[in-house]
Amino acid sequence: xxxxxxxxxxxxxxxxxxxxxxxxxxxxxxxxxxxxxxxxxxxxxxxxxxxxxxxxxxxxxxxxxxxxxxxxxxxxxxxxxxxxxxxx
Numbered sequence: 382x383x384x385x386x387x388x389x390x391x392x393x394x395x396x397x398x399x400x401x402x403x404x405x406x407x408x409x410x411x412x413x414x415x416x417x418x419x420x421x422x423x424x425x426x427x428x429x430x431x432x433x434x435x436x437x438x439x440x441x442x443x444x445x446x447x448x449x450x451x452x453x454x455x456x457x458x459x460x461x462x463x464x465x466x467x468x469x
Contacts, residue, residue, distance in 0.1 A: 392419050422455060 382391070396415045403412050424432060435442065443451070449468060456463050 388421055392421070420452060420455070422459060 382388070400412075400415060403409055452468060453465070
C-alpha cells in the first residue's frame with residue numbers, strides 16, 4: 382500500500398463498495414453489514430508468497446483454527462498489548 386493512502390479510508394471504501402455490491406447482487410441474502418472494526422498487519426515483501434498461499438487456503442484454514450483464535454495469535458505475535466474484551 383502506498384504510504385499516502387490512509388488505511389482507515391481504504392477499509393471504509395472497501396466495506397462500503399463491497400456491501401453495496403453484495404446487496405445489489407444478492408450474493409449473500411442474509412448479509413446486512415460488515416463488522417464495525419478491522420485489523421491490519423504489515424509484512425515484509427519476503428512474506429508475499431506465504432501470505433498469498435494463506436489467503437488462497439483461508440477457508441480451509443478457518444475450519445481448523447477459529448478466526449478469533451487466529452486474530453489473538455497475530456496480535457500477540459506482533460507484540461501489541463490489547464484487552465481481549467475489545468475483540469468481541
